[in-house]
Structure formats: C-alpha cells, structure tokens
Amino acid sequence: MIADRVLLLNRLHDVLSGISAALEGAFDYAGHKGALVLLTGYQTFGALRGCGQAV
Structure with a gap:
C-alpha cells in the first residue's frame, strides 16, 4: 500500500x-487531497x- 501511495504521489x-x-509548488501532497x-x-x-x- 505504501508503494502504491508513493507511486500515486509521484505521478x-x-x-x-x-x-x-x-501550481505544483502550492500543493501539500501528504496532508491534502486537493491536488x-x-x-x-x-x-x-x-x-x-x-x-x-x-481578469
């Protein structure tokens, strides 16, 4: 499961x-699912x- 999560976060x-x-720099991958x-x-x-x- 951990390997799958790491793969998902890398993708x-x-x-x-x-x-x-x-935009990529603004997200906290570990704590939120917003991205x-x-x-x-x-x-x-x-x-x-x-x-x-x-605008």
Missing part, C-alpha cells in the same frame, strides 16, 4: 509540474484556466 507531482510549476480533486475535474491547463475568474 501527481509529474502531472502538476507539466501543467504549472507554480487529486483538482486534476480529476481539470486535466489540462486550458480547462484549469477556464474555471477561474476573468
């Missing part, structure tokens, strides 16, 4: 790094950008 880290390095929930709903940078407020 999550790689995906978020590919989307945005600043996983975010990537479940918004798999691309364009989709993620579309959910925010217009």
